[in-house]
Amino acid sequence: MNACLPCRKVKMKCRQGSQPASKCERCARKSLDCVFQQHRRGRKPGTKISKRNMPALPSTYAAVKKTPDYSGDTPSIAESVPAEEPGNLQPSGLLNQEAMRGKFSLRRILSTTDGDALEPPETSSPGRPEDPIEMGILNLSIAKSLFENFIIVLNPYISQLDPNLHTFLYVRQKSSFLFTAVLAMSAKTFNPVMYNALYDHAQDLYTESFRNGAKSTEIVQAILILTYWKQPQDTRAWTSLGYAIRMCMDMGWHKLTAYSPASRATADETRRREIRNIERTWYVLFVYDRSISLQTGRPWMIERNAFIESIEAWCGDPIADPNDDLLGAFVTLRLMSSSIFSLHAPHSRRGERVPLENTEALLSLKKASIERWERHWIQNVEQKQSSEDETHKFLIRFYGTHFRLQLFSLPLQDVLSSEFSDSSLHLDIIWAAFTGAMDMLKLISRHSGQLYFAQDSIHVMTAYSAAFLVKLLLSAPDTVVQEIEATTIDVIRTAAQAFSQQATAPGTSCELQARFLHNIATKLSQRRRTEQPTPIAKFSNSDRNSSLDQNDINSTRLPFLPLEVGQAMPQSLDQPLPEVFIFQHTDLDPLFTDDGAWADILSSAAFNTQNGVLLA
Known part of the structure; x- marks a missing residue:
């Protein structure tokens, strides 16, 4: 039987009305336009189907029909997915197919009637507008x-x-x-x-x-x-x-x-x-x-x-938008990052180490891949956008540099945390990680015009690079720290200034980031001035603020303490920081392999990694 188009669309049984040329029962009940059309199945005469090179039609065609936001019958790709094979004895093959593909509910699974009985009764619209212009929120x-x-x-x-x-x-x-x-x-x-x-x-x-x-x-x-x-x-x-x-x-x-x-x-x-x-x-x-x-x-x-x-x-489609190239760059970068991090995932038991000789060659190849990735996508962006638009080029370089920093933090955690390894023998790894974090902050300073509009992920990555530099200064050999400390403080302070120039109102992401970086630069400067000729990151009691009780100096291995409950941050960068923001006794062992180490470092610096937000 040839069903009408509305019934054929939802794959429901189409029963003819009692009168000739009348609507079917379902369309009459639902006041739908009942249109019959001859089947157009099969191939046209004289055509031949090639099974070898036949292109696959994407299932997204089923999901592009215009529908309102809150319709219960939103079309989906799942509706066009072929049914499970008859021999499938899993729940997806035995239970109600519609319920298994996008409309999972107990009512559908246990249904004893056809689909019409499952459709909710038609109710009158509440008449409440959802459009913000119609509601008078704005003109x-x-x-x-x-x-x-x-x-x-x-x-x-x-x-x-x-x-x-x-x-x-x-x-x-x-x-x-x-x-x-x-x-x-x-x-x-x-x-x-x-x-x-x-x-x-x-x-x-x-x-x-x-x-x-x-x-x-x-x-x-x-x-x-x-x-x-x-x-x-x-x-x-x-x-x-x-x-x-x-x-x-x-x-x-x-x-x-x-x-x-x-x-x-x-x-x-x-x-x-x-x-x-x-x-x-x-x-x-x-x-x-x-x-x-x-x-x-x-x-x-x-x-x-x-x-x-x-x-x-x-991305090479003729109707591709110029913004699609940035998305293409991000997708390929995440494909690269997932492959390398899966090979060097953190171990569950502390003390297990991945031999450096097994990863250094791979990291060198990955670094070259990042450089090729950056050149390729920046070239694509330059071909499709004006030379004045620096947004996409900034984002590609920034995300690539962030990935490079994460890449070289993998072997670095083994270099700095091992008591048997001489970190001076791996200065190339330390230097690669250090330059990655520094390059991120330098990009921030050079592209300050893009900071005000940047999404929160830019602030997350910036906070990570700054906290990484702090951790490196507290854990690297003395000879390395003496060479890089002054430059590191200057770069962090310059980045803080770049964000402060964009912070137009308290509580914005740029304003929070500016205070965060300024706090780090200030504390590093104080530590550098008061440091005694003792091993790095070791302080005597006289070097610490006397207002802190010894019981407050615990073994959390953090470079600075968080604000106490109820204590407010300074409203201006010129105001003095609270006394609780004081460097504490820091263990030489950075414990990079500790699952909560980085979360503690960042959360104590007003950043919560679990929820991905900067804390006011």
Whole structure:
């Protein structure tokens, strides 16, 4: 029987009405347009299918239909995934197929009726507007200005939206949640007066989408945008990222096939851009997932596959946006980083060491790979962007330098923590790690114009480089420290000044970062002035502030103590720092292999690695 298009779309039984040429029973009940169309299956006469070179049509075609934010019937890639083979005796093969592919619920699994009975009864719309303009939060002209500023200024940092697809009208009609999130993050930077109202409304829409279990590409993008420039006290980045990834897996994105240009030939440009919108978001999630895994030490959720590895071909699509090259650079960098860190993962039992001779050759090859990666993607960026735009080149160099620093911290932890190894014999490793951290701070100083708009990950990496330099000064041989200490303090102080010039209001990321770096530079200078000719990082009681009780000097091996409860940070860089910010007795053993060592160092310096936020 030839079913009508609405019934065929949801794969429901189509029963003809009692009268000829009337609507089917389901369309009549739901007031749908009942349109019958002849089947168009099979190949045209005279055509022949080649099984060998037939391109695979990406399953993303099923997920690009326009739907509202909070629709319960959001189309997904999972709906087009073929059913499990008949011989599959696992739950995914025996239980309700629809429930196993994106609509997992006990009601569907235990259903004794057809799909119509599972559809919720139609309810009247509450009539409550979700559009921030209709709600009177802001007017149309301000909204257009904020949206344009986001697309032009902020979007190049995150490579999230396609300016050719995500126009003002498109985003506003497609998703109130995404529209509000874009306006809120733009207002945080360009119109702070409007920020609180827009942010609160975006959070309300976030709560509503979670409560309703809604799933769409726009919801995922809105959640991500809210995490890039989150409030300093927001600790939900890890949780929100996991929720977004699970939502995408529920829509079948993890089954995306390798990019193939031939598969896009029959689609119009708008449809191709909508397909790329889904793929771009999955690439962004891969980068975000791997980055936060490296920062926090937690496991990642997205595995590499043929689609992830086809990123360069994806960036070469004729309709690719210039921002896609930055995303391509990040994806390839995370592919490199996952391979090297999996080979030199931290050991669970302290005392186990990886022989340096087994890793130095590999690290040398990886360093050369990073240099080639940087040249390749900067060249791509320069070919597609004006010479005045330095944003993407700054981000590529900064992320590459950060990876190089992490790379050489792997053997360095063995060099400095071993009591049997003479660290002076491995000065090349110490120097490579030191120059990596210094280069990151120098890039900050040279590209200060990009700092005000940068996402929080830039601040995370900057904090890591500064804390690493502190740890190196407290652990390296005396001869090395004497050569690098003065230069290190100057570079940290210069970076602090670069951030302070961007800090227009208290509590912003730049202002917190400026105080953080200034505090480090001040304490290092005080230590250098008061240091006695004793072994490095060893202090006598007279060198410590007398206001600290000896019981407060514990064995936490931190270069400085956190603020006590209720004690406020100075509101100006010119004010004296609290006495509790005093260097304490520091163990020579840096204990890099301790799972909590780096978390303690950074959290004591006003940075929480578990939640990925700077602490006020």
